[in-house]
Amino acid sequence: MIRIVEKQLSIAFPPERHLHALICQVPNRLQRRNDLYRLASPSLNWETVRSVLDLVLGGEGELNRLQFIFFPEAILPREHLDDLLALLHQMRPNTVTVVGLGPINLAEYRNLLMRFGPDNRETLESVREDLARGARAQTPVNSCLTAVKEQDGRLRIFFAAKSHPFSGEEHFDHDHDLYQGKIFPLFRCAPSCFNFMTLICLDYAYRDLYRSNINTIIEQANNLFLTSRQQLDLLAVIQCNPKPEHRAFQEVVHGFYAGYLACNPGTHDTGTLFCNSSEETVCEGTAHPSPFGRSAVITSRRHKIGRIARQEYVTDDYGGLPVCRLRFGTATRLYYFNLPRFHEIDPRMSRVSMKIHSIFKTDLKTWVRLSREELEKSPAPVEPLVRAV
Numbered sequence: 001m002i003r004i005v006e007k008q009l010s011i012a013f014p015p016e017r018h019l020h021a022l023i024c025q026v027p028n029r030l031q032r033r034n035d036l037y038r039l040a041s042p043s044l045n046w047e048t049v050r051s052v053l054d055l056v057l058g059g060e061g062e063l064n065r066l067q068f069i070f071f072p073e074a075i076l077p078r079e080h081l082d083d084l085l086a087l088l089h090q091m092r093p094n095t096v097t098v099v100g101l102g103p104i105n106l107a108e109y110r111n112l113l114m115r116f117g118p119d120n121r122e123t124l125e126s127v128r129e130d131l132a133r134g135a136r137a138q139t140p141v142n143s144c145l146t147a148v149k150e151q152d153g154r155l156r157i158f159f160a161a162k163s164h165p166f167s168g169e170e171h172f173d174h175d176h177d178l179y180q181g182k183i184f185p186l187f188r189c190a191p192s193c194f195n196f197m198t199l200i201c202l203d204y205a206y207r208d209l210y211r212s213n214i215n216t217i218i219e220q221a222n223n224l225f226l227t228s229r230q231q232l233d234l235l236a237v238i239q240c241n242p243k244p245e246h247r248a249f250q251e252v253v254h255g256f257y258a259g260y261l262a263c264n265p266g267t268h269d270t271g272t273l274f275c276n277s278s279e280e281t282v283c284e285g286t287a288h289p290s291p292f293g294r295s296a297v298i299t300s301r302r303h304k305i306g307r308i309a310r311q312e313y314v315t316d317d318y319g320g321l322p323v324c325r326l327r328f329g330t331a332t333r334l335y336y337f338n339l340p341r342f343h344e345i346d347p348r349m350s351r352v353s354m355k356i357h358s359i360f361k362t363d364l365k366t367w368v369r370l371s372r373e374e375l376e377k378s379p380a381p382v383e384p385l386v387r388a389v
Contacts (some may be wrong), residue, residue, distance in 0.1 A: 002184045002203070004220045005122045010150040011094050011189035013067060015256050018042065019194075020357070021068040021273065024052050025295045025328065027280035028110050028240050030103075032385075036140055040103045042077035042283070047365065049076055049099070052334065053087045055360070055367050062357060063336065066095065070275040073162075073201050073240040074142060075101035081145075085314045087347040088147045089155055096187075097147045098275075100238050106130075106179050106323055107137035109161065110231035116157040123159060123183040130179075141179045144200050144238060146187070160184050160198065163213065164206035178281050186220060186232075195224065204237045205248040206352035214252050221266025232270045234339065242283065244294040249274075254321050257300050271339055272298040287303040293330030298323050303353050311377040312359055312370070326354060334360035334367060 013019055026048050029040035039045055049071060056063050062278065076099045078086060088097060104112075104125065113124040142162040149155055161181025184203075188195050196215065206213045221232035256267060274296045281292040298318065299305070305324035308315050312333070318325045328335055340353035359375060360367040 001206075002213050003122075003182055004158045004184055004186050004197075004216065007119070007158060007185045007187050009148055009156070009187055010152060010154075011088065011148070011192050011194070011354050012151045012160070013094055013095075013189070013192040013194060014102055015192070017065075018036065018338045018340065018353075019067045020065050020336065020338050022056070022063070022066055022154070023275045023295050023297075023337075024054075024069065025274070025276060025278045025293055025331075025333050025335065026052070026072065026075065028072060028277045028283075029281065030074065030240070030283045032284040037074075037075055037103050041072070042079065042102070045075055045102070046077055046080040046083065047082075049084065050087065051226075051362075051367065052364060053084075053091075053210070055334075057087070057090055063091070066092075066336070067239055068234075068236075068339070069095070069097045070236055070238060070273065071097075071099040072277040073144070073238045073274055074102050075100050075240075075277070075359045076145070077102050078104050081112075085147075085155070088149065091149045091155075093149050093151045093153055095149045096196075097149075098236060098238060099145045100240070101145050103141045104141050104143070105137060106135060106139040106141055109141040109143060109159070110137075112143075113159060117161070119156050119158050123161075123181075126182050135179070136223075139177070139179045139306075141181075141325055142200060143181070146185070148187070158185050158187075160200070160257070162200040162203055163227055164202045186224075188230075193230055194233050195221075195230060196230065196236065197237045198238065201237065201239040201241055205252050214256055218256065218264050218267055222264055223266070227267040231266045231268065234273065236273045236275065239274060240281065240283065240292070241276050242281075242292055242324070244274065244276045244292065244296075250319060253298060253318060253323060254262050257321065267299060269302065269340075271299075273339075274298075278332040280332055291330045294327060295335065296325055296327045297337070297339075297354065298325045299340055299354065300324070305352060305354060309378060310375065311345070312375060313356065332362050334358075336360070 031040040102155040146158040163181045165178035179373045276295045301322045337356045359370045
């Protein structure tokens with residue numbers, strides 16, 4: 001199972017308003033060669049990532065209020081990491097960017113951890129221990145980069161490696177197995193009291209008969225509440241997943257929010273965000289191809305959200321679970337919305353705590369904001385408004 005380490009960030013979010021996030025549901029193309037995955041179009045991937053960051057830096061569509069940017073799993077080519085860092089240095093202070101790094105090997109991963117050593121000390125120690133115990137330097141690694149622009153303008157870079165592979169990343173030959181990451185950061189922002197974590201796809205659902213990653217996170221969040229009266233505010237899961245609504249994810253969502261056997265005060269108001277790649281994604285070797293996409297934001301039923309069905313998004317309770325879910329479509333889109341804050345919940349008010357501000361589509365390598373008419377297209381009758389308190 002994973003081990004969680006706390007990382008202190010100097011972040012000052014605006015105290016007078018809610019936070020804003022951007023889900024980048026963009027395409028990816030993965031090739032399988034010699035039983036290992038690699039990016040089929042690194043230059044195209046980089047153009048996509050750069051176009052999004054250029055849009056954010058331009059402040060279009062009120063994006064100058066953005067605090068969180070999420071890209072899918074395995075989207076960024078390793079050779080363009082420095083190009084990414086150059087753009088991230090231009091970001092506004094108090095901004096967090098999460099990007100899935102394309103396939104690399106364990107030696108390359110160790111070198112990245114050494115380059116950004118002060119912020120990745122525990123992860124680097126874990127990798128060095130694994131190499132000393134006989135892990136091969138050529139073992140494939142699926143990793144995630146979290147870049148934080150602190151309030152004084154300092155850029156900090158954190159890494160985490162995926163701990164649980166999907167079927168295409170496992171092989172009968174042990175040397176082709178995915179490296180299993182063991183260290184995952186819990187980011188604690190001060191002076192803003194906001195805490196968040198990031199996972200990679202199946203790490204969210206990973207469990208054995210006695211333990212699970214999500215239970216480890218719940219225990220850490222409960223300890224956070226009992227010692228500081230803070231909570232886990234956001235859990236982000238980046239994916240390149242052809243089955244984003246698989247039953248395994250639904251079961252974990254149910255267990256995370258239900259709390260039937262014990263009270264989980266550290267996760268009462270946690271928002272869970274899933275950022276998947278779009279329907280244009282191609283992943284060779286998947287046994288049963290199905291649509292990618294379906295990025296989503298899930299909160300507990302303590303939050304208020306109306307039932308609505310439109311072409312670009314729907315809201316529901318995820319098959320009868322004690323949650324409120326905002327689920328997007330499968331197309332290539334940028335979704336700009338606000339994250340609900342726990343202190344804004346009041347059963348007497350009628351205002352919905354989560355709103356979509358803008359949705360962008362791609363048009364000849366540029367991003368165009370969808371019009372009101374496009375957003376209001378309804379493929380199905382709108383259900384009566386439901387207030388969950």
